Amino acid sequence: MTSHPNHHPAPITIQARRLEGKVILITGASAGMGEAAVRRFAAEGAHIVAGARRTDRLDALAAELTTVDNQVIAVPLDVTDEATVAAAVAAALERFGRLDGALNSAGITSDGTPLHQKPTDMYDQVMAVNAKGVFLSMKYEIPALLAAGGGSIVNVSSVGGMVGVAGISEYVASKWAVNGLTKSAALELASSNIRVNSLAPGSTRTEMWDMLPLDFQQHLASMAPMNQIALADDMARAALFLLSDESRWTTGAVIPAEGGHHVGR
Numbered sequence: 001m002t003s004h005p006n007h008h009p010a011p012i013t014i015q016a017r018r019l020e021g022k023v024i025l026i027t028g029a030s031a032g033m034g035e036a037a038v039r040r041f042a043a044e045g046a047h048i049v050a051g052a053r054r055t056d057r058l059d060a061l062a063a064e065l066t067t068v069d070n071q072v073i074a075v076p077l078d079v080t081d082e083a084t085v086a087a088a089v090a091a092a093l094e095r096f097g098r099l100d101g102a103l104n105s106a107g108i109t110s111d112g113t114p115l116h117q118k119p120t121d122m123y124d125q126v127m128a129v130n131a132k133g134v135f136l137s138m139k140y141e142i143p144a145l146l147a148a149g150g151g152s153i154v155n156v157s158s159v160g161g162m163v164g165v166a167g168i169s170e171y172v173a174s175k176w177a178v179n180g181l182t183k184s185a186a187l188e189l190a191s192s193n194i195r196v197n198s199l200a201p202g203s204t205r206t207e208m209w210d211m212l213p214l215d216f217q218q219h220l221a222s223m224a225p226m227n228q229i230a231l232a233d234d235m236a237r238a239a240l241f242l243l244s245d246e247s248r249w250t251t252g253a254v255i256p257a258e259g260g261h262h263v264g265r
């Protein structure tokens, strides 16, 4: 009987920096989880293409984090504007010659009003940024990853993409849409060595969080059994797992990082 190859695995090596030499595009990089990811991924050895509308912030971030080993470049990007999405990917290819991964973090939140009281254009706006923005981002990222022979895409969803949340129905709809895009793209790309996953944060202290009314913040925070608010860097760590080879057998998944919120109370 021949033994299974896993009975004699190769020696385990620990990779010091888990994104060494990888080129990663981050949308919504000027604040919150996107900015935290720029910082953490650069420390893990990646070259970063940081995209957002507030380029003054990105320029400062690029100047702060670019070293002899890692370059961080800033690109103007509005995920609702297809031409700027295409230009951001083109900038990655022009500067680094390849793209290995993407964190699609750009998003906007809602205001806590019940569905029947919501202005219809609020639904349109949230869907345009959160759902169509992820569609457009992947549409241009995927050809670059195919050209590189593989890669990983992480779409920032939400615990609101796993459960319903009263008061933010259109936001929840947009995040379930993100997960649908994730799962379908994962199937399309599985045989091309490209993994696509959703990251589902819960309450996380960022500019988006700070914009929510205080009573709504308290309501949301009380839903997580771990009973605390995450830091943006906690999400950068989870995204790092999904972008690195540590998750090489994970695709089409919605990975919660929400203190147990979706499990129940």
Ligand SMILES: NC(=O)c1ccc[n+]([C@@H]2O[C@H](COP(=O)([O-])OP(=O)(O)OC[C@H]3O[C@@H](n4cnc5c(N)ncnc54)[C@H](O)[C@@H]3O)[C@@H](O)[C@H]2O)c1
Residues within 6 Å of the ligand: 027, 028, 029, 030, 031, 032, 033, 034, 051, 052, 053, 054, 077, 078, 079, 080, 105, 106, 107, 108, 109, 129, 133, 156, 157, 158, 159, 200, 201, 202, 203, 204, 205, 206, 207, 208, 209, 232
């Ligand atoms: N903070 C939370 O509690 C929480 C919880 C669950 C999910 N999320 C999701 O996490 C992601 C990041 O949110 P955050 O909390 O870091 O928010 P944030 O507001 O701090 O950062 C979001 C970033 O996206 C950018 N952005 C918004 N619209 C854009 C557009 N059209 N084009 C390009 N960039 C745009 C913003 O300028 C900002 O840089 C979002 O997708 C959000 O829905 C956040």
